[in-house]
Amino acid sequence: MAVQVSIPKGTRDFTTSEMSKRNYIFDNIKSIFKKYGYQAIETPAMENLSTLLGKYGDEGDKLIFKILNSGNYLNKIDEGKLNHENTTEITNLISEKGLRYDLTVPFARFIVQNRSEITFPFKRYQIQPVWRADKPQRGRYREFFQCDVDIIGSNSLFNEFELIQIIDEIFEIINLKVTIKINNRKILAGIAETIGESDKFIPITVAIDKIDKIGLEKVNEELQKSGLSDDAINKLQPVLNTKRNTQESIKFLSGMLKTSETGLTGLEEIKTIFDYLQHFQPKANVELDLSLARGLNYYTGAIFEVKSDEVEIGSICGGGRYDDLTSVFGMKDISGVGVSFGADRIYDVLTQLNKFPNETEKSSDVIFINFGKAEELKCIEIATELRKSNYSCEVYPQKAKLDKQFKYANNKNIPFVIIIGEQELENGNVTIKNMLSGEQTTIKNTEVIDYLKKPKL
Amino acid sequence: MAVQVSIPKGTRDFTTSEMSKRNYIFDNIKSIFKKYGYQAIETPAMENLSTLLGKYGDEGDKLIFKILNSGNYLNKIDEGKLNHENTTEITNLISEKGLRYDLTVPFARFIVQNRSEITFPFKRYQIQPVWRADKPQRGRYREFFQCDVDIIGSNSLFNEFELIQIIDEIFEIINLKVTIKINNRKILAGIAETIGESDKFIPITVAIDKIDKIGLEKVNEELQKSGLSDDAINKLQPVLNTKRNTQESIKFLSGMLKTSETGLTGLEEIKTIFDYLQHFQPKANVELDLSLARGLNYYTGAIFEVKSDEVEIGSICGGGRYDDLTSVFGMKDISGVGVSFGADRIYDVLTQLNKFPNETEKSSDVIFINFGKAEELKCIEIATELRKSNYSCEVYPQKAKLDKQFKYANNKNIPFVIIIGEQELENGNVTIKNMLSGEQTTIKNTEVIDYLKKPKL
Numbered sequence: 032m033a034v035q036v037s038i039p040k041g042t043r044d045f046t047t048s049e050m051s052k053r054n055y056i057f058d059n060i061k062s063i064f065k066k067y068g069y070q071a072i073e074t075p076a077m078e079n080l081s082t083l084l085g086k087y088g089d090e091g092d093k094l095i096f097k098i099l100n101s102g103n104y105l106n107k108i109d110e111g112k113l114n115h116e117n118t119t120e121i122t123n124l125i126s127e128k129g130l131r132y133d134l135t136v137p138f139a140r141f142i143v144q145n146r147s148e149i150t151f152p153f154k155r156y157q158i159q160p161v162w163r164a165d166k167p168q169r170g171r172y173r174e175f176f177q178c179d180v181d182i183i184g185s186n187s188l189f190n191e192f193e194l195i196q197i198i199d200e201i202f203e204i205i206n207l208k209v210t211i212k213i214n215n216r217k218i219l220a221g222i223a224e225t226i227g228e229s230d231k232f233i234p235i236t237v238a239i240d241k242i243d244k245i246g247l248e249k250v251n252e253e254l255q256k257s258g259l260s261d262d263a264i265n266k267l268q269p270v271l272n273t274k275r276n277t278q279e280s281i282k283f284l285s286g287m288l289k290t291s292e293t294g295l296t297g298l299e300e301i302k303t304i305f306d307y308l309q310h311f312q313p314k315a316n317v318e319l320d321l322s323l324a325r326g327l328n329y330y331t332g333a334i335f336e337v338k339s340d341e342v343e344i345g346s347i348c349g350g351g352r353y354d355d356l357t358s359v360f361g362m363k364d365i366s367g368v369g370v371s372f373g374a375d376r377i378y379d380v381l382t383q384l385n386k387f388p389n390e391t392e393k394s395s396d397v398i399f400i401n402f403g404k405a406e407e408l409k410c411i412e413i414a415t416e417l418r419k420s421n422y423s424c425e426v427y428p429q430k431a432k433l434d435k436q437f438k439y440a441n442n443k444n445i446p447f448v449i450i451i452g453e454q455e456l457e458n459g460n461v462t463i464k465n466m467l468s469g470e471q472t473t474i475k476n477t478e479v480i481d482y483l484k485k486p487k488l
Numbered sequence: 489m490a491v492q493v494s495i496p497k498g499t500r501d502f503t504t505s506e507m508s509k510r511n512y513i514f515d516n517i518k519s520i521f522k523k524y525g526y527q528a529i530e531t532p533a534m535e536n537l538s539t540l541l542g543k544y545g546d547e548g549d550k551l552i553f554k555i556l557n558s559g560n561y562l563n564k565i566d567e568g569k570l571n572h573e574n575t576t577e578i579t580n581l582i583s584e585k586g587l588r589y590d591l592t593v594p595f596a597r598f599i600v601q602n603r604s605e606i607t608f609p610f611k612r613y614q615i616q617p618v619w620r621a622d623k624p625q626r627g628r629y630r631e632f633f634q635c636d637v638d639i640i641g642s643n644s645l646f647n648e649f650e651l652i653q654i655i656d657e658i659f660e661i662i663n664l665k666v667t668i669k670i671n672n673r674k675i676l677a678g679i680a681e682t683i684g685e686s687d688k689f690i691p692i693t694v695a696i697d698k699i700d701k702i703g704l705e706k707v708n709e710e711l712q713k714s715g716l717s718d719d720a721i722n723k724l725q726p727v728l729n730t731k732r733n734t735q736e737s738i739k740f741l742s743g744m745l746k747t748s749e750t751g752l753t754g755l756e757e758i759k760t761i762f763d764y765l766q767h768f769q770p771k772a773n774v775e776l777d778l779s780l781a782r783g784l785n786y787y788t789g790a791i792f793e794v795k796s797d798e799v800e801i802g803s804i805c806g807g808g809r810y811d812d813l814t815s816v817f818g819m820k821d822i823s824g825v826g827v828s829f830g831a832d833r834i835y836d837v838l839t840q841l842n843k844f845p846n847e848t849e850k851s852s853d854v855i856f857i858n859f860g861k862a863e864e865l866k867c868i869e870i871a872t873e874l875r876k877s878n879y880s881c882e883v884y885p886q887k888a889k890l891d892k893q894f895k896y897a898n899n900k901n902i903p904f905v906i907i908i909g910e911q912e913l914e915n916g917n918v919t920i921k922n923m924l925s926g927e928q929t930t931i932k933n934t935e936v937i938d939y940l941k942k943p944k945l
Contacts, residue, residue, distance in 0.1 A: 036539065036601045036817050039585050040533035044598055046605060047612065050528040066875045068852035068882035068900075071507040075499035075631050076533060076587075076617065077553075082493065096534075099554040099583055105575045113570035118562045126495050126556055128531075141501055144493045148503060150899035152885055154851075155504065160533065162559040174532050187886035189864070202874075204796035303913040310865050311872060360493050394611075395525035397929075407646070408767050415768060418523045418657075425525035428609055442607040 041165070041173030051391045056205065056377055057158055057178065063200045064180055067193060069154040074137040076160075079127045084129075086136045086359065094163045099128040130162040134179045134371075135356070135467055143360040144185060151184030170375065174460075181369025183356075188300055190305035190368050191333045191352065195227065198314040198337055198348055198370065205377070206386050208340040209347070211313070213300050216330050216351070218284060221294015222321075225287055226266040228259055235259070239271065239324040243345075270321050277319040278307060289387035300332060314338070329353045335370055339380050347376045395444040396483070397424035400436050404449045413449070413461070413479055420480050440466060449482065451476070498630030508848045511651025513662065513834055514615055514635065520657045520842055521637055524650060526611040531594040533617075534585045541586075543593045544814065551620045554583040587619040591634045591828075592813070597915060599640060600817040608641030627832065640813075645757055647825050648790045648809065649764035653803055655827065656770040661833070663843050663912070665797040666804070668770070670775040672758050673787050673808070677739060678751015679778075682744055683723040685716055692716070696728065700802075704729055727778050734776040741778075750757070757789060775799070786810045792827055796837050800909040804833045851900040854881035856908065857893050863908045870906070870918070870936055877937050897923060904940065908933070 038044060045053060061071075077098060084092050104125045105113070113121065131137050134157050142149065158178045167173055180197065184192045195211060201378060202209045216236070223232045234257035238250050245253075250271070256263050274285060281302065288294030301319055301461045308317055313338075325334040332352035339347055350370030357365050381387050399410035417424050425445075427436045440448050450462040461479060464471045474482055495501060502510060518528075536557060541549050559584045562570070570578065588594050591614050599606065615635045637654065638646045652668060659666045676696070679688045691714035695707045704711075711721050732740060738759065743781070745751030758776055765774055772794075782791040789809030792906055796804055807827030812862060814822050838844050856867035867883045874881050882902075884893045899903050907919040918936060921928045931939055 036597050037536065038532055038539075038597075038601070038825075039534045042534055044602060045530040046602060047527035047529055054528065059844050066880045067687070068855070068880060068902075070504035070851050071502075071511065072504055073502040073507060074617070075495055075501070077496050077499055077631065079494060082495075087940070093558070096558075097556040098587075099556050099579065101550070101553075103572075103575060105572050105578065110571050113885060115560075115562050118560060120512055121562065122556065130555075144495070145503060150896055152896075154882070162533070164737070174534065176514075181718070182885070189858075189885040193883075196872075208766045210695060228627075253847055307868075309866055372758075394527050398525070400648075411764075411767055416655075421523075422521045423525055426613070426647040426650075428639065428642045428650070439607055439609075461499050 040169075041167030041342055043172060043174070047394070048392065051388050052378060053176075053374065054375055055387060055391045056381070059204050060178060060201055060372055061158070063197055064156040064203065066200075067154070067197055069180055070156055070158045070205075070326040072138075072141060072155050073159060074131070074134075074157070076162075078131055078137055078140070079128055080123075080129045083132060083136060083138050087132055091132060093131050094165055095163055096130040096162045097122065098128040098130070100127055101123055114319065130298055132163055133161050134159060134177045134288065138179070138181065139357045140360055141409070142357050142365070143320065143362045146362065151289065154429055155182045155183075156180040168303045170414065172378070176374050178374050179369055180372075181367050183367035186354075186366040186460075188303045189335075191300075191304050192311075193337065194350070194370055195304070195308065195317060196311060198335070199315045200315075201372070203314045204336070205381065207377070207380060207384075208315075210318060212315040212318055212323045212338065213377070214320055214323040214334050214476075215297035215332055216325075216334060217293050217297025217300065217332060218288070218321070218343055219297075219324060221284075221288045221291035221297055222267070222270055224291040224294060226259075226263040228263045229323070231257055231259055231263075235267075236324040237326055239322055240326045242271065242322045280319045280321055281305075287375065297332070303375040304333065325349065325351055329356060331355070333368065333429050342380045342383050344380060345374045346375075346378055347380065349373075349397075392420075392444045393446065394395070395423040395425050395445050397422055397447045397449055398415075398436075398440045398443075398445045399424065399426040400433065401430050401450045402450075402452050403430045406456050408457055409451050409476070410449070413451075413476060417480065417483075422480075422483060448468065460470070496630065498624030499835055500629060500631070504650045504796075504851070505849065509838070509844050510633075510831065510835065512844060512848045513831055513838070514633075516661050517635060518613070518615070520661065521613045523609070524654055525625075526613045526637055526639075529595075529612050529614055530616060531588065531591075531598055533587055535575035535588055535594055535597070536671055536765065537580075537584055537586045539597050540589060540593060544589055546909075547701045550590060552589050553587040553621055554579065555585040555587070557582055557584055562681050581583055585604055588616075589620055589635045590618050591616060595636070595638065596814045597817055599814050599822070600819045603819065605668075608639045609647075611638075612640075613637040616805035627836070629832070633831050635829040635831050636826055636910050637829075640745045640823055643809075643811075643823040645760045645790075646764070648757075648761050650766065651792065651807070651825065652761070652770065653768060655792070656772045656774075656867060657812050657869060658829070664834070664837060665772075667773040667775060667795050667797055669775055669780045669793045669795065670758065670761065671777055671780040671782075671791050672789055673782075673791060674750050674754025674757065674780070674789060675745070676754075676781060678741075678745045678748035678754055679724070679727055680749045681751060683716075684718040687721045688714055688720075690717055690785065692724075693781040694783055697783045699728065699779045704876075707749075719864070735776075736774045737778055738762075754789070761790065782806065782808055786813060787893055788812070789826065796941070799837045799840050801833055801837060804830045804837065806830075823928075849901045850903065852880045852882050852902050854879055854904045854906055855879065855893075855897045855900075855902045856883040857890065858884040858887050859909050860887045863910070866908050866913055866933070867906070870908075870933060874937065874940075879937075879940060906936065 083095055108124050115130050118288040159176050160176050162174050192359050219236055220232055223235050243252050284325045323336055330351035331354040334351035336346040336360050337348035352368040354366045402406055414426050416422045446466050448464040455461055459476050461476045540552055617631050617633050619631050678691055680692050681684050695710040699707050741755050762931050780793055787808035788811040791808035792802040794805035809825040811823045858864055871881045871883050903923050905921040912918055916933050917930050918933045919930045
């Protein structure tokens with residue numbers, strides 16, 4: 032009887048099949064990042080709590096996994112202080128480190144700490160797990176991967192355009208139809224200004240951000256609760272409840288934002304981005320969506336979100352421009368723009384659409400059945416040749432019943448089984464079975480590579 | 489002024505240049521693992537402490553990073569108990585999870601937990617960070633990567649042979665000269681038996697394991713302290729202090745182990761492995777080393793260690809056969825064999841020998857200098873073509889001084905700079921500068937790919 036073993040709730044093991052599919056996603060994403068000159072960095076799983084705390088709001092602080100100091104950590108605390116009321120103080124005394132909550136804050140810390148070695152504009156990507164002590168539920172994990180790409184130290188809108196190119200190429204290469212929605216926080220600020228509620232900019236963006244989830248009516252209720260006047264809410268309706276294409280939205284905004292300098296700047300930025308796009312025909316739909324707000328307050332310019340055209344699910348990629356990421360660590364006036372790919376959701380979409388290539392299920396190209404020592408040596412010889420020609424292959428590690436070995440080949444989705452029995456050995460032959468078609472053929476043992484090279488039906 | 493930022497001691501940021509070199513190592517290792525049919529798995533960073541504790545000895549338990557429970561963790565403890573004396577008990581009450589200490593125990597847990605989905609023999613590799621609250625020092629980190637490859641559920645010696653093939657190919661592909669040392673714990677047990685000290689098997693292996701670090705004399709002192717008789721220590725000397733080649737060692741053992749069944753079994757195993765090697769000419773030296781012991785007590789058969797022939801450094805790869813890995817989680821009689829690659833040390837060896845390929849320093853193949861909007865659009869067009877032909881390239885994101893843009897190209901080790909100024913734009917040309925040779929040439933803008941394809945001196 033096996034002992035009951037388990038892993039912490041909200042965490043996952045990734046089996047060989049899951050890893051193969053996840054790597055299909057990550058490898059494709061990385062290949063496009065690299066094509067555009069972005070390079071990988073990594074930061075440690077643990078950061079000093081002084082780096083992490085206060086960056087995600089009070090709720091976020093509570094969700095950071097804290098690491099107990101080593102050694103006799105309690106001895107440093109006066110025993111008189113050890114009681115329930117002092118939990119917060121005690122926590123600060125017994126824990127100095129935490130697990131990273133996202134990649135953004137560690138990245139900002141990285142830039143400041145390594146600034147003398149960094150060439151700006153700095154194009155980096157980062158694919159690492161993050162940890163949050165959130166209540167686990169379907170699709171929400173306590174350990175999950177973030178996949179961020181950013182360019183820091185250039186405020187050119189060329190970068191926004193390049194990110195759209197990257198998003199477009201990535202979803203093309205993994206064969207997903209998507210819509211890339213774009214908006215600009217300056218446009219939203221301009222709208223808040225023209226409806227006379229500039230000081231309510233944050234609650235307005237927070238409310239608009241929920242429109243997909245809770246609907247227009249509830250958004251209006253929230254706006255009312257935030258103290259917006261009925262007049263302002265009325266003026267906001269044409270922004271929220273009309274379907275316009277990008278050109279119509281631009282025309283609409285040209286009218287609405289006439290009196291707002293910020294708004295017009297945002298509109299110019301949007302126009303510039305769409306001008307760029309005319310010189311690069313994206314496969315994805317790219318559209319200006321005025322109801323796109325992005326909740327995160329550090330965005331200051333363009334914002335992006337990507338939706339699947341084929342599956343009803345939240346955004347599978349999102350991001351925007353920020354002008355003040357590193358100032359919390361004392362480095363001011365560094366503008367950047369970036370997006371983050373939601374690997375778990377992309378995985379779910381590909382699974383639902385059955386769009387993972389068959390390749391991701393395959394472990395090796397070829398397996399050699401093992402009939403015992405003499406035949407095994409011939410298998411090793413041919414396997415070595417195949418590997419030199421870049422085929423992955425296995426020799427079953429011991430003599431075993433044929434059906435057991437074939438079951439192994441089946442379970443591991445190995446497309447070709449090579450049989451070298453006594454007779455094949457004697458005649459210098461091999462028998463190859465195509466596991467997909469069931470076809471079996473005997474050829475010279477010098478012709479295996481030629482056989483594998485031939486296209487199969 | 490930037491705020492003083494830092495990361496926890498013993499942890500590291502990996503810059504773009506370091507990541508590129510690390511990935512060169514990991515990508516090559518993975519490519520060979522895959523060629524032999526091994527597949528990736530991953531386990532969560534956090535494990536339940538019940539999984540981790542008691543597996544690494546008392547010292548190991550202390551070095552596990554423990555994670556503070558979320559919420560009002562102190563309230564669950566009676567206030568009367570909150571004092572310095574109860575530290576251990578309090579730790580157990582306020583922390584249920586820890587960061588993995590190695591990949592071996594989580595792997596054993598993974599096998600038991602996922603056994604119904606696993607096809608045995610199970611060939612897996614795993615490359616993930618581990619965390620230890622060790623005192624940081626040169627070459628010893630609190631966060632470092634392990635890179636393990638194992639096959640579980642087959643006791644065939646073919647697997648030992650295959651691992652030697654894998655080790656050999658990996659060090660060949662990254663261009664390092666190494667010696668693969670092999671021994672067998674059954675031989676060591678046989679030796680302990682024939683010198684009349686079977687019950688001292690563990691202290692004998694622990695002492696022998698240190699011979700490289702502390703020398704023969706100190707090993708003998710340790711053996712004496714462990715209670716070995718002078719007679720036994722005398723009998724052990726021919727095992728330890730004589731340089732023999734593999735054939736001589738086998739002959740020597742045939743005599744010495746005559747009376748030990750276990751010892752002779754080990755010897756037969758070694759002979760089988762070397763028989764296999766005659767059918768696969770390894771590039772590395774492979775030798776039987778009787779002083780190789782491997783301190784870890786879970787090894788039961790073959791043991792391996794790899795040393796650089798070029799740089800004086802500890803072992804850069806090691807492992808062995810174990811017969812009882814999963815029994816601690818209730819799953820008995822599962823034999824496995826595996827090795828672990830020391831990425832940090834391999835990195836140091838490659839650095840010291842200057843053997844990282846130039847490719848690892850390169851960010852993109854090509855950068856386009858940005859002279860302003862009209863020229864930029866032409867750059868985008870050509871860059872898109874180049875990317876379709878798998879070149880990585882960047883367009884400098886804004887108009888800037890030429891020397892600034894060239895400095896960027898230089899810092900990022902980009903080999904080709906493409907210049908499209910007003911004149912080039914007008915004539916349908918581009919000027920390409922080879923940053924290595926300094927050579928500069930003007931060609932038609934349709935001929936860029938042909939130019940890049942040509943071999944450069």
